[in-house]
Amino acid sequence: MKYQTYLIDLDGTMYRGKDKIPEAKTFVENLQAKGVDYYFLTNNTTKTPQQVADNLVNNHQIPATADQVVTPSLATAAYVKNMFDDDISNHSAYVIGEYGLKSAVYNTGIKFEETNPDVVIVGLDYDVTYHKFEIATLAIKRGAFFIGTNADTNLPNERGLVPGAGSVISLVETSTQQRAKYIGKPERDIMDFAADFKHFDPKTAVMVGDNYNTDIKCGIASGVDTLLVYTGVSTHEDIAKVAIKPTHEVESLDEWDV
Template sequence: MTDLPAGRPVETWLTDMDGVLVHEDVPIPGAKEFIEALKASGLGFLVLTNNSIFTPRDLRARLLSSGIDVPEEAIWTSALATAQFLVEQRPRGTAYVVGESGLTTALHDIGYVMTDRDPDYVVLGETRTYSFEAITTAIRLVEKGARFLATNPDVSGPSVHGTLPATGSVAALIETATGRKPYFIGKPNPLMMRSALNRLDAHSETTVMVGDRMDTDIKSGLEAGLRTVLVMGGSTREDQIEMFPYRPTMVVDSVADLVDTVGRD
């Protein structure tokens, strides 16, 4: 049984998806039980991901095929966080979007118009089919003054065939060509955490973030004022923790170690 250090009672849980609940499409032992404990507790929770390719409905189906039943409304992506940022900054604006349905659906849902004619923003997201033509259009629009946003800074991603270039790599290409840096919305930007808290109407002091990466999950949770739990077996090895100038609130071997912790405060 694992206990969080003393503090205000935990009312909300945020958890990363890849590396905490699943590896690719393989469920991590204890993940199903952790999610079921969260649902049974009545506490607020969200599953977070920097992946902007898929809609929450798509991700729910992916998790369900792995035996993990997460409600669609309990999934929060960098695409949704980007949409929330845009509606707060420039409601009902226009954007040239490089990405897939997870991103385009999120922007359509907030009333954004997709266009390549003098858009307010160029928004770069994840896609498995980056087009040289689309990247060239994005470069020219940024040069003409479009504001440059990217859903997340991840430079690579996994596939069954090996490493794929991800949003951060393509953003670096556009930045090099234009001299304009993008604003990244997803982790480790604490904005991702704050947007999740806003969705749940939750408070940072009563929220815990569970993740497997020190450089994204733990960093963004820390900067947003949350307690953090690092799960081993994912991207960060135990011997790497001391390399960082910050530490998680707690380190556990597996998400299974947290099942009995949920709702005990």
């Protein structure tokens, strides 16, 4: 099947941290040359869409624009905007995360609040502290709605598999005895947001990624075909154990005919 839209993961699929995956550049250039729509559907909340695109272009020579980047930060901001019936400026949030997440959330007009926020949002924070966890835990215990950006326990980079947002969120889940409402992959929320935001038909799209538990499960949950590439997290041994297989599997993206 020739797909009309490609939804492409980043870490482990387009690159591994600072390390290039050479065939990723060719893969995207082929999509571009054939006029096929593609978007980068990432679980990275630390960077803005422009920063994500700049990294792809400047460090990996992969064609990308900010408009082609969909993040859980954008999807979370949209979710928060739809939570309330009145003006969002009447409501407040406390966010653990980097600039990419904080800018998306607070640009909605929601106010910053530590003590009694309406919502607590937790994502990957490279400078997370006990104090931040304490604020989040107490606020959720007081009744704040708890959102987690994505459940990635690990991220593949040039050093190996390092802690991801899910590791940070799980600490707050443990301290509050509450499960977060997750937005990013593998949840359907981010795919539904992407389809609405970028106006594509999920039935003619394919999700491309290296992680069965996030990328592929997101496609499965959304009724979107999937292409697993073995350049990141998931292994052949992992996939042998799962009941629902990816639609397609390749060792490398240079095996795939777009």
